[in-house]
Amino acid sequence: MTQNADFPKNYIEGHQNWVEGLSESESSLYQHLGREGQTPTVMVIACCDSRKMVPDMFNAGPGEFFVLRNIANLVPPQGHDNGMAAAVEFGVNAFKVQHIIVMGHASCGGVAASASHFEAGDASEGSQTLTWLSALKPAYEASKVIAETEDADFSTTFEKQAVKMSLDNLSGYAPVEAAIKEGRLSLHGFWFDIETARLHLLDTASDQFNPL
Ligand SMILES: [Zn+2]
Known part of the structure; x- marks a missing residue:
């Protein structure tokens, strides 16, 4: 049951102020x-x-941007999530987007939750969140090796590996594979450092995320 009276008044006023504050060019753009x-x-x-x-x-x-958000900015392998497949197909085939970004970020609660879960060896049955995050297992395993051999921070390593894994999975989606072959689509990995508010772009040649 909806209870509109409970919706925070500051956000209702916030929206009204936002509409009233739109410039003439912003209004005509809408x-x-x-x-x-x-x-x-x-x-x-x-x-x-x-x-x-x-x-x-x-x-x-x-x-300008077609945005899909989920827990841990995850792209599972093709065939695992209908909503993801539909959004990707829509973006690539209907809008013919030229770029797809997978954007990870620092202190990601979803990535951290999956790490705790994998470490504990718990089963994911009964939790929608853990079932969803179980697709991160390959990135988790790779991150353990990298963090140990390179003496790197595990959480950051895992967040970045998760982006790379999602890009790999994404390139296997049929519409993405076809569009890349046709030369009309490219994929990009980003990691957002919240404290500095700066994006880091994955350089495929060096396999490193570099600040923009
Ligand atoms: Zn997150």
Whole structure:
């Protein structure tokens, strides 16, 4: 049962202030997008985490980014999640986005929860969250080896490996594979350092995330 009276008043007023504060050009952009539809060129797969302001962090406006968010910005292998497959197909085939970003971030609660779960060796039955996060197992195993051999921070290593694993999985989705072959789509990995508010881009040549 909905209880509209309980919705925080500050956010209702916040929305009213936001609408009233729109500039003339912003208002006409919304009118244009409402009438003509959207033509985003970039798709972003990001975590649900409240500290990431996608697409604001790219200085991108309404209509530019097609955004999908889930726990731990995870792309499971093709065939494991219908919602993910549908969004990717829609972005690649209907909008013909030219770029797909998988964006991980520092202090990711989802990634940390999966690590605790894998360490404890618990079964994931009964928890939707843990069932979803179980797809991170290959990245977890790889991160354990990397963190040990390179003496690196495990959490950060795992967050970055999770992005790489999701990119690998994403490249196996049929619409993505076809679009890459046609030369009209490229994939990118980012990791967001919350404390500095700076994005780090995965350089495929060096296999390192470098700050923008
Ligand atoms: Zn997260």
